[in-house]
Amino acid sequence: MYQRVTIGEGEHFREQDVSNLGTFPQVGDEMLTEDWLGTARYRGFATVKDGQNAAVVSTGAAYVNFRQYALEAAVTISLVAEKPLIAGQKRVVILAAQGVDDRPAPATSRDKTVEVPDGAGGTTTQDIVVTTSPYVRNVVEVAKLASGLSTQELDPVVPANVVPFCRIVLDVNGIVGDPEMLDDHRIKSVNDLDAIISQQGAVLDVVRGEVQALRNDLVGISGFLKSTVSYATLDQIIYDVATLKDVNDIGDTGAPYALDRLANDSEVNTAHPDFKGRVDEGLQAPYAAEDRVPLSLFNANDIRLMHQDKGVLFPAYDPEIGHIVHSTGQTAPLGGTVTQTMQLVRMHMTRVRIRYGGYYHYMNPLLWHPLRYQTDIVYRVWAQQAEAFAYPYGYYINRYPYWNRYWRYGVIVDRYVYSYDVWRKTNLTIQGVIKGQTWLQSQERYIPAIRLGLINWENGAEITVALCKLRADGSPDPEKVLQTVTLTSSSFVRYVRGKDATMTRFAFPVPAHVGREGVGYLTSVTGNVTVAMATGDQFLGGNYFESTDGNFFVGSITQDMAHAVEYCKFRATTLDVRLNNLSLSGGVQNVDINCPAIVPDNTGVAWQANSGGAWKTMANLPADETAPDPDPTEVFGVGTTATYDFRAFLTGNEWVMPVLELSGSERTAFRSDDDVHYISIPRSVPSGTTWAKVVVTATIPKYDAVRHTLSAKIHHGTALTTVVNPDGAPVIKPVPENNAVEVTWEFTVDPANDVYETHVLAATNNIAFPIAVSKVFSKVIE
Template sequence: MESTVIYRDRQELQSADLNSAQEFTRAALDHIVKDAIEAGKAYCGFSASKTAATEVTLSSGRLYAGGAVYARNEDIVVDLFNVLPLVTRKRVAIVTFGQEVETDIQPRDFLIDAQTGTTEPQSVAMEHLRRAEVSTVAGTEGPDPSYPPTDANVTVIAYVLLDTTGIVSIEQWQPTQLPNLRNLAGRTTALEQWRGQISGQVDTLRTDLSALADRLAGYATKAEIVALTEQLDELRDEVYAPGAYIYYGTHHFLTAEGSNTAHPEFDAVVEEGIRFPSAGAQTSALALLNPNNVYIRAETGFVLPSYAHALRLDLTGYASETRMAQYTFETTELRQLTRARTRLRYGESQQVCTNSRWWRQGTYDQAENVFRIDGETWEVTNGVPDRMPNGARVPNGNVHWIRVRRFWIDTYEEPYWDRVTTTATLNGQQVAQTFLNSQDGWLSQVGLYFSRKAGTGDVTVLVTETAFGMPDLTRVLSRTSLPVEDIQVGALSTEAGLPSLVETRLPITPTFLTAGRRYALVLITTGDHYVAMSNTDNGVVQGTFFVSTDGAFFAGNLVDDLKMRLYFAKFERPRLSVELTALQLAGGILDIDVLHPGVTPPACRLDVEVQVNGAWVALDGEANGPDLSGLPAILPVRMTLTGTTDLMPGFGLTGSQSVVSRPKTAFTWVSEARSLGSPSTSVKIVTDLQHFDETNHDCTVTLLTGEALEGSEAADVVEDVILADGTTRRTSIFNVPSVSDYAVKIVGSTVSAALPFLVGELIEYAQS
């Protein structure tokens, strides 16, 4: 105690001395509580339970308010009958506040005459009590009622949800509950154990990152590889070009460019080589075999394993409020990106062609030719195939592919792209908060704090990428509407933490955010709403609060940040198989081609599996892949997702396409017509035949001549050379009468559709 009362022998004892002894003790305890336990308001005890249809019973408890402790030592029954809703539902807050009362009235004798000893009885209060009073605050009735606003002088104990018949549920309010030291000790012990588990990995991160930076210095960049490929192509042209020629050209057959697909004899597939056409095919979209699968979430046609919302970023504290209506009312054009796609192809027709390396040349747009669905409109800005986030041009720089026998996979490494977009126009005032995302993850829920709200005006919540540190409304990743009736509003308060402020939780379509990038949360509304601001956690958010002034430029606030919470998906299990509707093709399936929107984060896998002879086998490049030589007419199929409880892959059903087919045993390819500047008498055609076997295969090159290409010339000389990689380089020489117009025709055949070959490259030149 800071002060004590001094008592002496034979000294008069007055009532004030005894009262002071108590007051000094109480003041000292108040100081300890305020300085070391709780300086604001919090409660302990007061456990709420339903004891009747409309009655809530609170156990004994204490209220801590500015150092003072107010107690209630008996159970309290709260009857909510008089606040029941008439039609729908209502939320009621049970609150407590402190009050000092004098109680315990007893008769006591008071001395009225000291000489005669005469006394007089009086009934007086013998106890000065700090009592915790309990009351209720009713909210507004509605189908999904909001939390009622409460005054800063009261402390919320619980919220009770009522319907017309009585109590539906009771929510004990945690934010204002006084933490227990034993519980804190347990949480501290758990944190120490967790640190012990990960310290070996985290403590060495600085060294690991330094070593990684040193290794990266010796690697070639994508831009350097592109430049090298372009130079190699120019060098090849010089090497193979004859000394004198009328026409010279090379063809890599990455796309149908240079092919006369309208020719009546044309019957081939040009895709990383000339290949055998389809003898039968069936196209369908991916679909869930069991749409009611409880182990997944399929929102807006995108499938993820079942998850809960885990808090990852929390801006605590409270500094002020910002009125959104004070800013400019604007009409804003939004451009929303879509998830990029992955394409997986499996089958005997997927023979590897060495010309796939020419995708890096930049002449072709691999994304457009590989990931496009027939009949779809794509957007290519300024004709540039791909740009890095910093704007640097890297042709096809975001595409990763693997080519092994029977297995091809193409992945667009950016999770969202601008090839297929949607646009929208929104009206209202805008505010935004940027933040740095430190870990890969699926943003699944946003927590917002409104200090006041208007009667009308929904809020549109956007998740966008940023440009130059500011929100970029041309690269919107997610758009969600928050109805005005769902906005939760708390009481205004100047106390730290604003304990009465209620969080509005808005689930959004899971949006993948890449580690190390800066994103923005944008709010657009026509309503006169106020958002809560914080200035205590900028080191956590590493971002800036912006307001839109003219629809294009955002004015930044370097002091305050939007008070918010970001929740990321926390998955229930690290591996899950999702069965889809079976693939079917009358006559049998030999090749599978699956194209779907999807995101496969680092350290995760997404495998397509089919069931052959009762066993599930993954489509991959391993030798133990499924054997489709039996031409099954029906193939059960499933997606197997592997990752961690923090990060899992996902795939899309909307915008997906699966094609099952089997090839023919012959193909015919015809080139576009060549119109020479002067007549030629010698034409040489060099073709690279890959996976070619004379025993099983045949390939013939002829020339179609004449202005209408009605003539046909067979090769006078055919020479084969076997290259180091096993490719057959066939040179066909045509000594022809003087021709000014010709086209190349290549006819191939195989003894079995399961034994294909392909034409990987063509070099031709005509001489006089």
């Protein structure tokens, strides 16, 4: 060790010297442990079952903060208290070694010299026998770290100052299977490490052999390609490589080719004064005229609707109690003086988007999205005009799997499968005594109110109820709140056991939709309030929770709040709701509706306009995948009628109906322009390339040779001011992609310039046959 005690002849030991005899080796050993083992490591502790309710842990050692702790005798760990009581529930228990410093060894006798009076006013020494501990030990105590109850196997949180060594799963019968030793923290011996290194060396030898074989194969392939591949094949390979690069958002700088599939405007020079178009799943003609407003009711006082003042289209209903839990005579404090603060995140309705008209004649997600799991579909599809969501771009990438699209010629229906999400994040803070109640919801319903059985309260008390979804462990999730409401003591009603009407009703501003899932509510109380309680066997469908610190919950399966959950029972199962008219000076040709909505299973919304004296459906939600392709001119004809009556036709059943949030919607009636002008960002020619030609290929969907005109040009030179026109007429080739064509132009350019800019111009002589560009490819030829 790097320190040792020294003493010369005749020198006396001090107490500090004696202490250093023990501490110097200990410090040196800890430094050696830090260098070789680190912390949170263990050896031994082999664990086996002792029946179904206990486990035996053998001897071993743990290293915590580089200090060694020992378990010198096997111990039996009882798991009776951690066993679940309800079938189907599980709990995970982690056994961990916890170090205890300086535990005294068993006492023994020692002689000790002490001073005693000599009877003559002085002192003398005398040897006596004392009982003392001759040394101390660093020992291991086995700690049980238990998770909450859940139908899933959820591991508990492991503190930083213990060493986990065994994982045990419990159900109502006791230990499931055998205890699982946790090898991540086990100390590996030199022999173990030698075996691992030998295995890795063998793998590397195999890899070296495979690499050499691949090199040999590449030599053969290279020779084969040089003798067999045609220029046409190489051109196709170049196009495929350009496609793969664009799909994966890899830039084209320095490459002799470039492809823009117009998934976004990153490769479009939208700032150029000659640019004209809308980049929206391709380059489309801009709007020549538009009317963009929120959806609104034609009759705001329609008695068939409720909650119009909250900006929603909500069919009228009567509240009915869905389930109720009455007290069994017990009570519990719902409020008190020890308060916590909890942050809530309010969820909002997700959106549907309906697009109808000849303008939408080719858009298809397969033509434009990058790798499916990387598409931020919330921004791409559901963002409204100039809208910025609460989270930065990219947060919603994992929402892509929940997007459904129905696409037909002239109709696009986009829908999100969940009713609520946090696209617009609203933070709420509640402060008080925080408790909760959960239950399993077996059917889709709307919940207009929660009722609580309040026994007594002090004046000025206040209760906030927040309806929410549940975490994976079954506890209320404050980051997924659906609705909140707050009442003061003046609105409380004293509960009488067994009487529904005496429960205090907490009515939400707008009923919240819940699916077939776990649901719960949080209560935050200021002031002293007492709530009636029921024993656990009174209500087996949920659990009662108390918050310990405003973040975590402790659940109970033996008691529940006295409460009731109301459901909406709708008065009508079909409802035609007039909305304000679709209007546009000069005529409506197309419509785009972007609306927060809830459309439960077995319900539907038909968006209809009155055309030719009859209500005609533009789109159904959910869409019928088996329906024939619609005629996008059936409703709006050639786009010359300025006003149409407009409605939403709702269908459902007595328990679920569609709901629309009009205040957060956007309805655009528009007529398209008749031309587009695509301009690429400047493209750089690879260094050292002597280029003489540029080839440009544009894909034009639904091409009509009679009505559509196409042209292209290249800008290059200093400041891209030199204009080059094509060498001749373009080559037009049909492709099997929505009746599209590929139009190819060839240009002769000045090799002295090394940057070029692609321009593609397209126009239609009849907006009933709209023009668009779905992608543009260019390459330079030496």
